[in-house]
Amino acid sequence: MQGKRYLPVGILFCVIVVIQLLTTLFHVEYFLTQLTMSAYYTLTALGLCMLMGYTGQISLGQAGFFALGGYVSASLTTLDFSPLRDKGIVLFFERISFLQTADNIYGDEILFLNPWIAFAAAVLLTAGIAFVIGIPVLKLKGHYLAMATLGFSIIIYRIVLGTRFLGEADGISSVPSFRLLPGLHVNGDFSARAGNFYIAWVIVIIGLVLLLNLINSRAGRALRYIHGNEKAAGAMGVNTARYKLTVFIISALFASIGGFFLTHYNGGIGPSEAGVMKSVRYVAIVAVGGMANLWGTLIMGTLLNFLSLRGVFGSFDDAVFGGILIIIMIFAPEGIIRPALFRFLMDKVRKRRRAGASS
């Protein structure tokens, strides 16, 4: 059973290696940039898949959490502490490497917060906010839940857009690179492209494995039970409020971590990341992936984000995602990537073979 669960994950890793080798072989390494970015967006969608697909709680606030992670790190790591250097506490923090030094574009030395600290701050803040708003909001259902989460993400958007400290409409740029391990940096340098591609996808794989384990555990059964019938689940002794809140926090953390890494990878973040359209996009990806289907979300998330980032949809970018939502809900509410599709394709192949044999 264990082996069967991890086999697809192993295949995924092989596919990732093959993709990297192919891009080198065909000299299209620039694809890796978009694939890295899609990885972080996909991570965010995976979190939403857990909440929406498996637990049945719609959220239009996923982009809000994504922006939260990105903006917390961007705003903290772009503060320059070098004017305060004569203060003892600042020196102390520098010695224990809470603060790092680097040269800015003018060649001056700046002193900034270690991104690991910013990472911790982003994670804690996201978990805290998700906890605080999750308790009351998750009591709501259906339309009310959708509107409340939408309201949350609009508030984040407005705050980001209206606050000088967060860069207003320009967003925050020149976010420093994030040293994950010695020699492994999350940044947009061309030389680090392959490395970053692997960092991103290893993070996605770790997230995926965590979620797969969660789904196949006692908690996962409880979640599906909540999706099926919340009252019955409650009657059977499942603490529905607690499970829903936990999944809400997990899904917020996935978004926040995705936002954090993408911000360091891009070296900046803008208010559009918190926009309503972005939240809708994550919902569209989960819907087209088949709702309660992590693999479908992974595949469609990577594919759609990659195409969108390559500019394939042109000025119809948003329209494509809107169209997907409608078409999926009307024609295939179970999503596209599902066993029935393979069965359908196999039937076609078999029929053709039979037709070929009889003639």
Added chain:
Amino acid sequence: MGSELIIQYIFSGITVGSIYAVVAIGFNIIYNATGIINFAQGEFVMLGGMTAYSLSLVMPLLPAVVIAVVITAGVGSLVEIVFIRSLKRPSVIGMIIVTIGLSIIIREIALHIWDEQIRALPFFTGTEISSITVLGAHISPQVLWVLGITGLIVAGLSFFFSYTLTGQAMRACANNRTAAGLCGIKTRSMVNLAFILSAGIGALAGCVTSPLTQTSYSMGSDLAIKGFTVAILGGLGNSTGAVAAGLLLGLLEAFSISLIPMAYQDVISIAILLIILLSKPSGLFGSRQAAALMEY
């Protein structure tokens, strides 16, 4: 704050508030008939304003507005026939997703028809500089148009729902669709009529406010969230409540301009939405007992 300024604020609040109220009533009509919150409600307002603008370039204002309302009502009807009707086994999540998808599609189509420019219909009477003095405050005659037409919409709808057979049939559908069907009411055409009505009044509101607030392709989603706030505040499905709540929110926004920076303006109405959703989802005027029986 001088008394003229206060009156000025009150008028601007009432104007904005009456638009919120009309959008909220649009939500209510469809919600009553189908149980769906139509996230594309704000797009009907945009569509009305935009169509009327384009028509007003080739014909006088009155027929332009009338035709724009008819066209938008037709779009509403089409939306119901093509998308809402074909939903198989609609779940709430499914309905939310479809109407969100619709609002995006309508918005994107409008973007490709009319581009990103902000447009405005000409003032119905006078120009942008003409004003009437009321209690020492100067207001645009268009404000009176907005208030008059909103009043007409509300009065007309309440007459329609209480005294005409079709209106009563629609209310019966809202109450219990199966029972209404058994009484010989064509429930399907009632749902269709709900979409026509709500698109039509949305478009009319879009036309009268266009000279004051301008029309742009992306205005729909903001209006929808404000309208929804008002609908919830007044109690979902309750149109009198929606008018009161709309005026309340409009006034609140108008007066908060002097306290809160413009950039955070929307945060207020959304914060109100969240507070109401979490503390009293039956709305300001809804009864707690009735709310206890409903699912939120």
